[in-house]
Amino acid sequence: MEALLKKHNLRKTSGRLSVLQCFLECGKALSHGEVQELVGQKMDRVTLYRILQSFEENGLLHKVPDDQVSVKYALCDHVHDLDHAHSDNHAHFKCNSCGDTVCLEESSIPEINIPRGFQVNQSFLLLEGLCNECVD
Amino acid sequence: MEALLKKHNLRKTSGRLSVLQCFLECGKALSHGEVQELVGQKMDRVTLYRILQSFEENGLLHKVPDDQVSVKYALCDHVHDLDHAHSDNHAHFKCNSCGDTVCLEESSIPEINIPRGFQVNQSFLLLEGLCNECVD
DNA sequence: TAACAAAACGCAACAATGTTACAAAAACGA
DNA sequence: TCGTTTTTGTAACATTGTTGCGTTTTGTTA
Numbered sequence: 001m002e003a004l005l006k007k008h009n010l011r012k013t014s015g016r017l018s019v020l021q022c023f024l025e026c027g028k029a030l031s032h033g034e035v036q037e038l039v040g041q042k043m044d045r046v047t048l049y050r051i052l053q054s055f056e057e058n059g060l061l062h063k064v065p066d067d068q069v070s071v072k073y074a075l076c077d078h079v080h081d082l083d084h085a086h087s088d089n090h091a092h093f094k095c096n097s098c099g100d101t102v103c104l105e106e107s108s109i110p111e112i113n114i115p116r117g118f119q120v121n122q123s124f125l126l127l128e129g130l131c132n133e134c135v136d
Numbered sequence: 137m138e139a140l141l142k143k144h145n146l147r148k149t150s151g152r153l154s155v156l157q158c159f160l161e162c163g164k165a166l167s168h169g170e171v172q173e174l175v176g177q178k179m180d181r182v183t184l185y186r187i188l189q190s191f192e193e194n195g196l197l198h199k200v201p202d203d204q205v206s207v208k209y210a211l212c213d214h215v216h217d218l219d220h221a222h223s224d225n226h227a228h229f230k231c232n233s234c235g236d237t238v239c240l241e242e243s244s245i246p247e248i249n250i251p252r253g254f255q256v257n258q259s260f261l262l263l264e265g266l267c268n269e270c271v272d
Numbered sequence: 273t274a275a276c277a278a279a280a281c282g283c284a285a286c287a288a289t290g291t292t293a294c295a296a297a298a299a300c301g302a
Numbered sequence: 303t304c305g306t307t308t309t310t311g312t313a314a315c316a317t318t319g320t321t322g323c324g325t326t327t328t329g330t331t332a
Contacts, residue, residue, distance in 0.1 A: 033317085047281055093254060103164075104251070112263060115268065118229060118271070123262065124264070125259065126200070126259065126261075126262075130254070132254055149308095168289080183310055186310085274331105275332080276329105276331080280326080290315105295310105299309080300305105302305090
């Protein structure tokens with residue numbers, strides 16, 4: 001575990017070891033709040049934010065989009081076409097330069113292999129990069 | 137525009153008309169804060185939250201995941217396999233019952249048709265539903 | 273191992289975002 | 303127009319994320 005920190009150019013501290021252990025042990029994506037519960041209140045909230053940030057910057061963790069909060073909204077497909085069947089199963093593109101998020105209506109989300117026993121109700125596909133106006 | 141509200145069983149109010157107009161005019165996904173800027177401070181913040189919620193519940197708007205905040209973190213693929221090339225280009229599954237989000241390591245995100253001139257740097261695919269332990 | 277510079281930490285204060293409760297106002301069917 | 307239901311505004315609160323700064327810790331070098 002210490003080797004993992006060193007490999008990613010992160011100084012070994014007790015806080016970082018605790019956080020890393022959480023992820024190694026539970027094997028699923030965790031929000032800031034969930035990690036906080038696992039490491040306990042003895043670690044300062046701000047410190048945890050900074051640890052997560054440093055882990056991400058150094059390639060130890062990656063972001064996983066969450067649906068709960070801080071979402072944007074867009075008009076449903078059928079709004080412009082009143083008689084059409086309802087389907088919002090398309091990808092979205094977010095430009096990192098201007099910040100706009102647009103619907104890619106023509107790109108439906110392809111089927112993904114999921115583990116046996118899982119049931120998918122909804123899917124979100126977000127592409128990030130530069131739009132045609134910001135690409136230069 | 138009034139017909140749209142009626143069709144979705146939403147009472148016609150001046151606030152809802154303003155919000156709906158924002159989405160019809162700008163044609164892109166908007167966060168709560170962005171809509172607030174467009175409609176101005178005369179509309180109460182809480183009211184706007186409720187209008188967006190009612191629009192979503194009645195099928196007029198749909199959620200678009202955003203990457204900025206409220207994300208979860210997961211260990212990068214290469215953490216367990218130190219010599220492997222770095223790639224976090226896989227889908228994630230979030231269970232709506234237990235709230236866990238896991239990486240679907242074996243499911244890489246397929247290529248998506250994007251508009252001419254756009255450049256994709258990163259992509260997030262989130263599947264939502266029930267995991268094998270919550271499906272019954 | 274002692275000293276030093278850089279990095280990480282804890283704390284306080286703040287900003288932004290989201291929620292709840294309740295009374296007043298508006299919408300809409302009768 | 304009346305009366306019921308829904309929507310709205312206000313206030314208060316909770317959660318989440320950020321910034322600045324002084325102190326502590328880490329790791330390197332003498």
